[in-house]
Amino acid sequence: MIIGSVADDLPTSSTVVFEGIGKTFEDQVVVEQLDLSIRPGELFGLIGPNGAGKTTTIKMAVGLLRPSTGRILICGHDIQSDGTAARRRLGYVPDSAPLYEKLTGLEMLELAADLHGISRERRRRRIPALLEALDLEAAAGQLVQSYSRGMRQKLALCAALMHDPAVLFLDEPTVGLDPQAARQLKVMLRTLCATGHTVFLSTHALDIASVLCDRVGIFNEGRLVAIGTVPELERAAGSGTGVPGALESAFMKVTGGRDQETSWLISALSA
């Protein structure tokens, strides 16, 4: 069932364009025929059940996986054939970002700055500013191996923002963050979009998606089954607009999830 418009036209001003993207792992189709474009300054959220293909999609977009079919353009550059130029324009924070344990937070950011060719003057301003913005100043001189999960997530975000990318890809960005840090992140993301940056995030937290995202795409079994603004999705699913839990209900309807029905769970557990 498709709600809202799925296959947008592909405006030339789009920051991120997925054209016929598909990925197959040893005869198993993980992502199937994805066509999607993200506009500049848009905060796009990708939601879906576990194993739907969200992380695979993001990994293809940042060049960590090669698509089996199609191509992905980042600011007009193909991530596969023109990868260096494309990666210059994107930042990426993976889920549970593994970082170099034996580097300090400061050294991690210096590495990110070196890899992106940030000038000395610019990093002199930017590194302290990013550390301060994410409350990592005190821990900057400690080895990453002493960081908590949330601190690592924040450090990875700092590194991703070091070169002021046009597009930011975030995979489950709020996992591991305390409420204050999660709020800081939301404010930061909205500010980034307001200043023309594009954010593409995947999340299980539907409240994040409903509050933060300009548009939401629902992924299920490797396919983008619905796309639109949150009110559009809620209306189309008949859940009511702006009602608490409306997006969740819409999500359940679209993905065929079991909504409000727990007897199956009780009988499974007592078997």
Add this chain to the structure above:
Amino acid sequence: MIGLATAGFRSSWNSRWRSGAGRRLATMGAPVVGILIWVGATPVVEHLLRRADLGRSGHLLGLLSALMVVLVAFTLGTSVSFALAAVYFARDVEWLLLTPISPRLFLTYRLSCQLLLGICVGTAVGGPVVLGAAVVYGSPGLIPMALVVLCSLLVVPMALALLAVVALVRLVPASRVKDAAAILVGLVGIGVAAVDIVATVGSGGISGFGIGNVAQGIHTPVWLPSTWAAMSLVDSVRSQWEPAAFLMLAQLVLGVCATAGAVWLAGPMLREGWFRSQMAIGRRQRQNPRFMRLPPALAVVRKDWRMLRRDPAQLIQLLLPIGLFAVYLLAPRSRGVGLGAFQRFPIWYGPLTTSAFAALFAASGLGLRAVGSEGRQFWCLKTAPVSARTLLLSKLALPALVATGASLVLMISAEIRVGAPVGQMAFSATLLVVCVLGLSSLSTGLGAVWPRLDWTDPRRAVGIWMAILFMVVGAAYIAVCVVALTLALLITSQPSFLSEALALLTCGLVAGVASLAALRAGHRNLARMDL
């Protein structure tokens, strides 16, 4: 226990059979290659054993006693790091400790895995020797006897190491224990080698690693379990099965008791030690941000250097073989590298070939794991605007620098000791640099073709079979360089400008071809790698 073993087997099988066509091919090909090596090596071993004529029980017992002591010491050293990795750093530890499985069962399972691994490696490496001995001495019963005796003997240091590690970690965080153990093992290894070489040479024995002493027969105390193992094997060779079986039984009982005792004692200490090992160590580094800008390639080299020097265990793993070669080349009153055998050749011939082998270990320690050492952090570099070519060359820089530097220092020190002229030293240094650069490229390229990124311990960034494969390939590369060099030198009856120029050219050619092939293959894989 059966459930754990089944899960372990399935996990291992899946990682080899269901992780892509390449892995499947390697899984099928490895046993075939192994069997071919066995088939080829066994007759060679038989021939060597017949020539050595070790049938005289005195020499055989002495040799086996020494070998058992070395095996026990080696197993003790490696078991410490295995125990640390398996009990505190493996990814499944947290999950297993949360299940109703008792800590003792968990430790027994890990010990069994280690023993099984030891059997596999031991069979692969020592199988031809045992087979050859069984044929030479007409004693087929030697094969099962050797298996039981060696397993029973070596499980004792494994169990003791496990107990020691668990007891230590109860008091000191596991990462500190790991670092301290690595440093200790390294220092002990170099110290033992140094004493052994100096003592052997001082007594007029054959230079190098105690071969002279061994040949004369070491008589270890009878009460040592390693001596029982040696005596049991000697009795098997002589088909004296009753004493052999008695000693084997004693060995078996000792092995079982040691295992049971270690597991029994370590079980209650495990959880507390594991909680302690989870404590983060927030070592504060010097905060002195210079905000210097480096090109991406140099930034990667600097990052790799920082990671290496902050991990004592990795450093020791790298320095230990170089240290052993240094002891061998520079031991007091040592004839160095037996220059008498190389009278026809220039004075630098012996030091150069030996230093090249030292570089082989350095290249294996750094180059082979250069890409693999990135581990799960590889996304940081793969998502940066750095081409695969730049990435590979940046990974080559550190191994090339270290291997070249270390081997040059060794060779020049050895040449100074034997009074080589400065001109000859300069020429041999050039040759060595060319050879070692090729070796470093070979190791880095191969390491990029089959990187292992799913490790939990950075020292496991290279699989054991990959390490063995590289040692074979690297040794073959050095051999080809040496043969090419030798032929070039033999063209003229005396070393001359022509022969040396030819030597440099041939070495350069071999190094160039090997480098290009390995780096191209590595680059192709890096550019197409999925993470």
